[in-house]
Amino acid sequence: MHPIKIDFSGALEGAIGKESGITPSELEAVLNKARDIKIDFPFLKLPQDKKTVADIQKTAESVRCKFHNMVVLGIGGSALGLRSLAQALLPPYFNLLDSKSRIGLPKLFVCDNIDPDYFGAMLKIIDWRETCVNVISKSGKTTETMAQFYIIRDILNKKFGVRGWKDHVIITTDATSGPLRAIAQQEGIQSFSVPQDVGGRFSVLSSVGLLPAACVGIDINGLLVGAADMVERCKTSSIEENPAVMNGSIHYLMDVAKKKPISIMMSYSDSLSFFSDWYAQLWAESLGKNGLGPTPIKATGVTDQHSQLQLYMEGPNNKILTILGVEKFKTQVPIPTNVSKEFSYLAGRDLGEVIHAEQTSTVKALQQVGRPVIGVTLPEMSARSMGELLMMYQIQTAVTGKLYGINPFDQPGVELGKKLTRELLSKSSA
Amino acid sequence: MHPIKIDFSGALEGAIGKESGITPSELEAVLNKARDIKIDFPFLKLPQDKKTVADIQKTAESVRCKFHNMVVLGIGGSALGLRSLAQALLPPYFNLLDSKSRIGLPKLFVCDNIDPDYFGAMLKIIDWRETCVNVISKSGKTTETMAQFYIIRDILNKKFGVRGWKDHVIITTDATSGPLRAIAQQEGIQSFSVPQDVGGRFSVLSSVGLLPAACVGIDINGLLVGAADMVERCKTSSIEENPAVMNGSIHYLMDVAKKKPISIMMSYSDSLSFFSDWYAQLWAESLGKNGLGPTPIKATGVTDQHSQLQLYMEGPNNKILTILGVEKFKTQVPIPTNVSKEFSYLAGRDLGEVIHAEQTSTVKALQQVGRPVIGVTLPEMSARSMGELLMMYQIQTAVTGKLYGINPFDQPGVELGKKLTRELLSKSSA
Numbered sequence: 121m122h123p124i125k126i127d128f129s130g131a132l133e134g135a136i137g138k139e140s141g142i143t144p145s146e147l148e149a150v151l152n153k154a155r156d157i158k159i160d161f162p163f164l165k166l167p168q169d170k171k172t173v174a175d176i177q178k179t180a181e182s183v184r185c186k187f188h189n190m191v192v193l194g195i196g197g198s199a200l201g202l203r204s205l206a207q208a209l210l211p212p213y214f215n216l217l218d219s220k221s222r223i224g225l226p227k228l229f230v231c232d233n234i235d236p237d238y239f240g241a242m243l244k245i246i247d248w249r250e251t252c253v254n255v256i257s258k259s260g261k262t263t264e265t266m267a268q269f270y271i272i273r274d275i276l277n278k279k280f281g282v283r284g285w286k287d288h289v290i291i292t293t294d295a296t297s298g299p300l301r302a303i304a305q306q307e308g309i310q311s312f313s314v315p316q317d318v319g320g321r322f323s324v325l326s327s328v329g330l331l332p333a334a335c336v337g338i339d340i341n342g343l344l345v346g347a348a349d350m351v352e353r354c355k356t357s358s359i360e361e362n363p364a365v366m367n368g369s370i371h372y373l374m375d376v377a378k379k380k381p382i383s384i385m386m387s388y389s390d391s392l393s394f395f396s397d398w399y400a401q402l403w404a405e406s407l408g409k410n411g412l413g414p415t416p417i418k419a420t421g422v423t424d425q426h427s428q429l430q431l432y433m434e435g436p437n438n439k440i441l442t443i444l445g446v447e448k449f450k451t452q453v454p455i456p457t458n459v460s461k462e463f464s465y466l467a468g469r470d471l472g473e474v475i476h477a478e479q480t481s482t483v484k485a486l487q488q489v490g491r492p493v494i495g496v497t498l499p500e501m502s503a504r505s506m507g508e509l510l511m512m513y514q515i516q517t518a519v520t521g522k523l524y525g526i527n528p529f530d531q532p533g534v535e536l537g538k539k540l541t542r543e544l545l546s547k548s549s550a
Numbered sequence: 551m552h553p554i555k556i557d558f559s560g561a562l563e564g565a566i567g568k569e570s571g572i573t574p575s576e577l578e579a580v581l582n583k584a585r586d587i588k589i590d591f592p593f594l595k596l597p598q599d600k601k602t603v604a605d606i607q608k609t610a611e612s613v614r615c616k617f618h619n620m621v622v623l624g625i626g627g628s629a630l631g632l633r634s635l636a637q638a639l640l641p642p643y644f645n646l647l648d649s650k651s652r653i654g655l656p657k658l659f660v661c662d663n664i665d666p667d668y669f670g671a672m673l674k675i676i677d678w679r680e681t682c683v684n685v686i687s688k689s690g691k692t693t694e695t696m697a698q699f700y701i702i703r704d705i706l707n708k709k710f711g712v713r714g715w716k717d718h719v720i721i722t723t724d725a726t727s728g729p730l731r732a733i734a735q736q737e738g739i740q741s742f743s744v745p746q747d748v749g750g751r752f753s754v755l756s757s758v759g760l761l762p763a764a765c766v767g768i769d770i771n772g773l774l775v776g777a778a779d780m781v782e783r784c785k786t787s788s789i790e791e792n793p794a795v796m797n798g799s800i801h802y803l804m805d806v807a808k809k810k811p812i813s814i815m816m817s818y819s820d821s822l823s824f825f826s827d828w829y830a831q832l833w834a835e836s837l838g839k840n841g842l843g844p845t846p847i848k849a850t851g852v853t854d855q856h857s858q859l860q861l862y863m864e865g866p867n868n869k870i871l872t873i874l875g876v877e878k879f880k881t882q883v884p885i886p887t888n889v890s891k892e893f894s895y896l897a898g899r900d901l902g903e904v905i906h907a908e909q910t911s912t913v914k915a916l917q918q919v920g921r922p923v924i925g926v927t928l929p930e931m932s933a934r935s936m937g938e939l940l941m942m943y944q945i946q947t948a949v950t951g952k953l954y955g956i957n958p959f960d961q962p963g964v965e966l967g968k969k970l971t972r973e974l975l976s977k978s979s980a
Contacts, residue, residue, distance in 0.1 A: 196856025212671035215646060221675075233853045235820040236901040237931070240881035241642035245651075264852055267885050267896050267904055274886045299890045320856075381866060382812070382845055390665040401857035408861025415812055415861060415869070417847055422694055423663045425967060426626025426750075427831035431838025431845060433963035436811060439845070451670035455697050456704045460729045465975040466697050471666040474697055474975065481970035488966065501667070533863035536918065537855060540911035545895040545904065 123349065124508045126363045127495035130483065131370050131440065136490045140380070140437055142373050150369045150523065151359050157522045159354055159365075162317035163514055166325040167348040167507075172312075173340065176327060179290065179310070180334035183226065187252040188219065190226040191242075192332045193268045194256035196405075198292075199232035200398040201324025201510070205333045205343070206230070207394035208506050214336075225337040226252070234264045243271070248279055254290045254332050258314045258323070260298025263541065269300075292327050319529050321402050322514055325507070339503040346507025353508075354515050364515035367494065371516075372523045374440040374492060375414045384432065386419035387444040388479040391501050393420045395444070399513055406517045406528040413524070422478045429482065433489055440492045445479050448472075448500045553779065554938045556793045557925035560913065561800050561870065566920045570810070570867055572803050580799045580953065581789050587952045589784055589795075592747035593944055596755040597778040597937075602742075603770065606757060609720065609740070610764035613656065617682040618649070620656040621672075622762045623698045624686035626835075627750025628722075629662035630828040631759040631940070636660070637824035638936050639768045655767040656682070664694045673701070678709055684720045684762050688744045688753070690728025693971065699730075722757050749959050751832050752944055755937070769933040776937025783938075784945050794945035797924065801946075802953045804870040804922060805844045813844045814862065817874040818851035818909040821931045825874070826850070829943055836947045836958040843954070852908045859912065863919055870922045875909050878902075878930045 133141035183190065192202060206228055211217065215227045229242055253272055257265045276285035286309050293300040295313035304311040312327035323329065325347055330340045354364050374380040383403065385396040396418035407413040419428050421443070432439060453471040466474065486493050498505040521528025563571035613620065622632060636658055641647065645657045659672055683702055687695045706715035716739050723730040725743035734741040742757035753759065755777055760770045784794050804810040813833065815826040826848035837843040849858050851873070862869060883901040896904065916923050928935040951958025 195853060199853075200857065212668045213675055216675060232856075233820055233850065234901045234905050235818075236879045236881045236883040236905070238642045238820040239901060240883045243883070245643055245646060261892065262856075263893075263896065263904070263908075266889075266893055267899075267901060270885050270889050270893070270896070271883060271901075299892045303890070381868060388665075390663055390668040397857075404858045404861035404865075405856075408858075408863075408865035410864065411866055413861055413865040415845075415847070415865070417845070420663065423625060423629075425964060426662075426692075427630065427827075428834045429967065430961045430963040431834035431843055433838075433966070434840065435834070435838030435843040435845070436841055438811060449666045451666045453666040453670045453673070453701060456700050459696075459700050460733070462691065462729045463693075463696055463700070465972050466693065466700070469697075469975060471664045471669060471697060471701075474693070474971075475664050475666070477974045478693075478967070478971050481974055482967045484970055485967040531860045533860040534855060536863070537859065537908070537912045537915040540914055541904075541908050542895050544907045544911055545899060 121502070121504060122499040123353065124499070124505055124512070125495070125497045126367060127497070128366055128370055130487055130493035130495065131374070135487055136492055140378055140490050140492055142370060142378070146373055146377055147369065150373055151365070153523060154365050154369050154519060155359055157519055159515060159519070161515070161518045162315065163322040163325065164351050166315070166318065167344040167351065172327055173330065173344065176312070176331050176334050176340065179331065183252050183335040184224070184337065187226050188250035189229065189246055189252070190332055190335045191229045191231065191246065191251055191253045191272070192256065193231050193253065193265050193272070194328070195232045195262060195264050196401060197320025197323055198256040198258070198265070198328055199230050200394070200401050201329040202332050203230055204394040204398040205324070205329060205338055205506065206336065208391045208501060209338045209503055210336060212390070223337070226335060228332070228336045231268055234267060239268065243275065248276060248288065251288060252290065252335065253288055254292060254335070255300065256292040256328055257300055258294055258320050258328070260293045260300030263538070266300070290331070292331060321405055324398070324510055342503030343507040346504035347511040350508040350511035350515070354512070364512050365519050367512070368516040368520035368523065370494065371414065371440060372520050380438050380440050380492070381414050382417060382439040383414045384417045384419055384439055384441040385444060386421050386424065386441055388421035388475055389444070389446045389501065390420070391446070392444055393418070395509065396420070402513060402517050405531050406521055407524060407526065409526050409533060412526060421482065422475060425478065425482060432486065432491060437491060440494070441486065442494045442496055443479060443483055444496045446498045446501050450501065551932070551934060552929040553783065554929070554935055554942070555925075555927045556797060558796055558800055560917055560923035560925065561804070565917055566922055570808055570920050570922055572800060572808070576803055576807055577799065580803055581795070583953060584795050584799050584949060585789055587949050589945060589949070591945070591948045592745065593752040593755065594781050596745070596748065597774040597781065602757055603760065603774065606742070606761050606764050606770065609761065613682050613765040614654070614767065617656050618680035619659065619676055619682070620762060620765050621659045621661065621676065621681055621683045621702070622686065623661050623683065623695050623702070624758070625662045625692060625694050626831060627753055628686040628688070628695070628758055629660050630824070630831050631754025632762050633660055634824040634828040635754070635759060635763045635768055635773070635936065636766065638821045638931060639933055640766060642820070653767070656765060658762070658766045661698055664697060669698065673705065678706060678718065681718060682720065682765065683718055684722060684765070685730065686722040686758055687730055688724055688750050688758070690723045690730030693968070696730070720761070722761060751835055754828070754940055772933030773937040776934035777941040780938040780941035780945070784942070794942050795949050797942070798946040798950035798953065800924065801844065801870060802950050810868050810870050810922065811844050812847060812869040814847045814849055814869055814871040815874060816849035816851050816854065816871055818905055819874070819876045819931065820850070821876070822874055823848070823850045825939065832943060832947050835961050836951055837954060837956065839956050839963060842956060851912065852905060855908065855912060862916065862921060867921060870924070871916065872924045872926055873909060873913055874926045876928045876931050880931065
């Protein structure tokens with residue numbers, strides 16, 4: 121299979137001029153800085169952890185035999201990686217399919233909010249006898265996830281008794297510390313560990329993302345092969361051949377040298393629409409600190425051509441766009457030939473051709489008005505390509521953090537809100 | 551019922567200082583300019599069109615009797631308004647509910663993209679005997695919608711014959727012109743008109759949004775009552791009491807005077823998450839032109855506290871946030887009292903209390919670091935409140951366009967891409 125392709129040319133001076141495009145000397149200067157960054161991050165080792173993968177496969181097989189619903193309690197990094205995998209690799213409309221069309225795989229519910237109307241509705245439509253709950257919190261202290269867990273534990277307890285409820289729960293948390301680990305130990309609940317040195321938003325290829333993905337039948341081996349391929353690719357000694365370093369360097373320059381603080385991730389594929397959310401978290405939480413950091417935005421083509429494109433074309437030239445595409449769709453959907461005269465250009469075309477033509481034309485139109493565009497193309501929607509893509513953006517994010525001179529692995533800015541929430545709830549309960 | 555509340559105080563000098571907060575003299579200057587803008591836009595009259603509403607109700611009743619699926623073909627303004635209504639006002643997980651829990655209402659499929667894998671999958675899971683298709687394109691020329699229409703017409707034709715297929719289709723387009731109107735006339739297909747002077751992104755309260763909404767049981771009368779209330783409210787002679795003008799003026803100032811080109815719409819309610827998408831289209835396509843225009847971003851609380859909040863708190867102070875909330879949720883979901891010591895602040899709390907506490911705390915935390923926040927609060931999730939909200943933002947957008955000195959009702963920037971697409975598809979078919 122072909123590796124994913126990255127085309128930087130649309131962000132360079134040659135394509136869009138030197139006001140918005142990166143010049144050779146600008147690029148050289150930042151690459152000289154990037155050359156000193158050691159690509160040696162804890163998440164790089166995840167694809168090699170064969171032992172964990174074997175444990176996950178074993179558990180997933182048992183879950184698939186016993187259950188028809190997989191409920192995942194997690195938020196932020198504990199949900200977005202899985203969501204992006206599910207959207208990319210499960211059949212479309214997965215939860216609407218009958219059991220036969222799902223080839224017996226469990227339906228998937230990812231609960232990453234605590235809106236009582238939505239969470240309450242989910243509690244009611246689930247048949248708990250057929251349901252496995254995976255509670256995911258690295259620290260074991262996540263307010264929202266723990267609130268959900270206590271509510272569901274109570275339901276399971278009432279239905280299946282003080283022992284039976286445990287058969288419906290799998291905990292994913294730190295190996296030794298935190299309240300959720302304590303619960304797993306005290307109650308003897310099956311559990312998985314999150315490597316201590318891998319933060320939530322870099323954890324999609326750990327048990328955090330892999331276990332629930334495997335439970336709904338996603339090819340996690342393919343995913344890890346792709347991720348390992350990308351780690352290899354980024355070990356090249358030729359820095360211009362390193363897609364993560366190049367992409368990070370160009371994005372960094374666009375923000376600090378070209379006054380483009382906004383980074384759009386526009387996927388021409390419904391399957392990749394949640395990848396953009398994952399990217400937005402990774403990018404925002406890793407780089408948004410010390411008064412620095414670009415603002416990531418999710419967009420979906422062709423849909424957002426009818427929503428955001430006007431702004432991208434004629435609004436302020438303060439954005440860099442990544443156009444994310446898939447070379448080959450799985451499904452052929454031909455347009456009939458008997459169409460009105462106005463639509464003769466559509467007659468007999470496949471929808472895939474139309475979406476590709478729109479993608480190409482949008483890129484061309486953006487370049488004509490001097491807007492920088494980077495192209496990222498997957499040969500096809502597969503676990504292996506997704507593995508490459510996820511790993512590339514993780515490496516890119518870590519490298520870009522180093523270019524900004526900030527720590528890409530912490531998130532100090534969210535602590536104040538958490539503290540105020542705890543105080544508010546403690547106070548009003550007194 | 552209470553009207554929606556808007557709290558501007560968090561965007562003013564008094565709350566966050568004069569570097570980021572609007573000063574009284576800045577506000578006075580822009581309000582003096584806004585005072586001259588005549589609030590007299592074509593979409594204001596939509597809530598008064600009793601004749602159309604009666605026609606819609608009659609058709610919707612017939613659709614609800616005959617069909618179990620409602621498939622809507624439309625993109626941009628022809629989809630986002632309906633999506634926001636459906637997310638806000640239908641029961642959660644609507645399409646997953648059985649017919650009894652849906653009280654017999656049709657499932658809703660909004661097709662606003664042409665990804666062949668997703669569109670192809672939808673074609674397969676639908677039982678066409680039970681399906682009504684509403685094709686929506688104001689111009690009747692929208693490439694994507696027409697491609698979908700031709701594909702589905704072919705399916706219906708093969709299943710139900712050259713006459714029968716027409717019973718499954720309702721067309722919404724311009725009253726007299728365009729290829730879709732021609733098809734409606736030639737084939738004798740039931741149709742609705744989009745008022746000529748109301749553009750796609752301002753059309754949610756016309757037949758574009760109202761017909762499919764009514765077909766799935768949404769209270770469109772309530773919606774229009776709320777919208778009419780907001781029109782009245784914005785007729786006040788006291789400009790400080792005019793929420794749309796005040797909100798538009800403050801957003802305008804934040805962009806042009808306070809160097810905050812990014813506008814976040816963060817809803818603390820899953821029900822409002824698609825309203826943010828609607829807003830993002832309205833704002834981007836109306837205001838993004840002549841090198842001007844803020845960039846709108848969708849966010850959802852509490853989920854994005856674990857994704858974007860780090861950037862909002864500690865990244866560049868180049869954003870204004872709107873925190874959109876609901877005072878009273880419909881569902882009570884209490885957390886049990888037997889929880890670990892660390893979570894005593896959650897014991898016995900309702901999830902609604904937790905989400906409210908997190909909302910309050912996030913606003914407070916943002917203000918402590920000098921970030922401007924506007925609060926918009928719905929008393930409850932109802933058709934009437936949604937009507938107020940949608941109308942307020944439409945008026946605000948039109949007013950803000952006038953402040954920028956641009957035409958908020960056109961979208962010239964998307965034409966080049968359309969032209970290139972047609973050329974590309976025509977050429978390669980030769």
